[in-house]
Amino acid sequence: MGFLAQKYLTEKDGQLWLTEDERENLKISYRIKNIIFEEQSPFQDIMIADSYDFGKMLVLDGVVQTTSVDGYIYNEMISHIPLCIHPDPKKVLIIGGGDCGVAREICRYHQVEQIEMVEIDETVVYASKTFLPEISGHLEDERVHFYYEDGVHFIKERAGEYDVIIIDSSDPVGPATALFEKEFYENIATALKDNGLMVCQSQSPIFHPATMKQSYERISEIFPTAMLYTAVVPTYPGGLWSFTIGTKKYQKLNPEICPTKETRYVNKSILSACFSLPQFLQQELERK
Ligand code: SAM
Numbered sequence: 395m396g397f398l399a400q401k402y403l404t405e406k407d408g409q410l411w412l413t414e415d416e417r418e419n420l421k422i423s424y425r426i427k428n429i430i431f432e433e434q435s436p437f438q439d440i441m442i443a444d445s446y447d448f449g450k451m452l453v454l455d456g457v458v459q460t461t462s463v464d465g466y467i468y469n470e471m472i473s474h475i476p477l478c479i480h481p482d483p484k485k486v487l488i489i490g491g492g493d494c495g496v497a498r499e500i501c502r503y504h505q506v507e508q509i510e511m512v513e514i515d516e517t518v519v520y521a522s523k524t525f526l527p528e529i530s531g532h533l534e535d536e537r538v539h540f541y542y543e544d545g546v547h548f549i550k551e552r553a554g555e556y557d558v559i560i561i562d563s564s565d566p567v568g569p570a571t572a573l574f575e576k577e578f579y580e581n582i583a584t585a586l587k588d589n590g591l592m593v594c595q596s597q598s599p600i601f602h603p604a605t606m607k608q609s610y611e612r613i614s615e616i617f618p619t620a621m622l623y624t625a626v627v628p629t630y631p632g633g634l635w636s637f638t639i640g641t642k643k644y645q646k647l648n649p650e651i652c653p654t655k656e657t658r659y660v661n662k663s664i665l666s667a668c669f670s671l672p673q674f675l676q677q678e679l680e681r682k
Contacts, residue, residue, distance in 0.1 A: 486508070498533055617642060
């Protein structure tokens, strides 16, 4: 085992296990076949592991980000919902998104002319394009332009440029912490055109209701309309995951735009049903 594998994996009865420390009383373990890639970048520990039940996994600092078995659920849900709300998306910005799964989904929209992706860690993109084509699809579309820098600084220098901004961040620790701050959302609003909209992953309604609500409230304070929707992603703790949209101008979702022949999770029913929230979640958002 390499240095990183030793840090995050344990060997028991001849079996390799990757254990994700979720919280004080919860750990989730995956049985691993082998490690495909491991490198310590200036930002984080990066591993691609092949697991028995979830196929290939991108693991950052010991936390599973996406897998070849269930990654399409998250990537489709954070991409197609905003793209079907904006009436004419031409220029899209992705912040984070190093596994390239979101960029790959956005490329399915022929009306999109330019896709910019600002990812702090070039090694995540290299590893995903090289070893995780199930998610990245190798991504050779000429409309995609990569910037390797901190999304927080990148966005400060942009005004009225984008139709849609997708914040595909890791959890709010390390370099991703600032991607959940109010000032960052304000800069996102400035970077959007007058009818632009944003979406972010807003964490687990089960295990991180406070973070989810904080993101929702911050976005509601800045954008005239905020909307929260959910999907079930088996490898994310708690299963149920939330996403929050902030729009400058209310626009009705048009399911006809969605390239459903190419999607595996999103279809017309999901597009309209995902905004129906379970009772506990609705109450949590309404609670003062
Ligand atoms: N789908 C995943 C999830 O919810 O767990 C996250 C996808 S993606 C791998 C998250 C990416 O955000 C990582 O590659 C990380 O390097 C990048 N990232 C974290 N902080 C960032 C920042 N401040 N600016 C740009 N990218 C950032």
